[in-house]
Amino acid sequence: MSPEAFMCNENDANGNAIKCGRPSDIWSLGCILYQMVYGRTPFSEYRTFWAKFKVITDPNHEITYGPVYNPWLLDLMKKCLAWDRNGRWRIPQLLQHPFLVPPVPAQLSSSKDQSCKLLQLIAETCANDCEASMLCCQLQELLSDPVQPIASQLLTSREQQCKSLSQMSKLCFQLRERLAKSERKIEDLGM
Numbered sequence: 001m002s003p004e005a006f007m008c009n010e011n012d013a014n015g016n017a018i019k020c021g022r023p024s025d026i027w028s029l030g031c032i033l034y035q036m037v038y039g040r041t042p043f044s045e046y047r048t049f050w051a052k053f054k055v056i057t058d059p060n061h062e063i064t065y066g067p068v069y070n071p072w073l074l075d076l077m078k079k080c081l082a083w084d085r086n087g088r089w090r091i092p093q094l095l096q097h098p099f100l101v102p103p104v105p106a107q108l109s110s111s112k113d114q115s116c117k118l119l120q121l122i123a124e125t126c127a128n129d130c131e132a133s134m135l136c137c138q139l140q141e142l143l144s145d146p147v148q149p150i151a152s153q154l155l156t157s158r159e160q161q162c163k164s165l166s167q168m169s170k171l172c173f174q175l176r177e178r179l180a181k182s183e184r185k186i187e188d189l190g191m
């Protein structure tokens with residue numbers, strides 16, 4: 001239950017007392033997201049009803065958030081679980097949140113191949129990692145012209161496709177390993 005559901009009674013347009021509304025629904029969404037991410041509710045460490053009541057109605061209580069791979073997901077949960085119902089995001093705001101509508105840079109590289117956008121975004125985020133950047137460039141070249149690197153070999157179209165796919169898979173695997181290694185370094189540095 002949201003803090004306001006515990007604490008206040010309001011009236012609807014007809015003067016009937018109500019305790020919940022859209023902001024309370026948004027709080028519930030935040031609790032559901034929290035449970036999906038962490039496998040428990042935000043107040044699961046409080047065992048009794050009164051202990052939960054006390055922390056949920058305390059405006060100074062801060063919900064504990066563990067590490068989350070996607071920072072936009074963490075931000076979305078915090079927007080939903082804002083204690084003050086007036087500070088809690090509304091549905092139109094949530095529908096425009098970067099977790100649900102990821103931002104895309106206005107201008108990607110000059111490549112005309114639209115299928116490389118994701119790869120370009122990855123390359124931009126790991127610009128300081130030479131090995132990852134090199135793998136991105138190799139993948140981009142292969143995606144731009146998948147037959148070119150193996151054209152000197154007289155292969156059938158099917159063989160060319162299999163060879164290109166094999167090369168792409170190998171590069172993707174190497175890139176994934178490199179990014180995981182970089183992420184572990186960042187975690188070790190406590191960033």
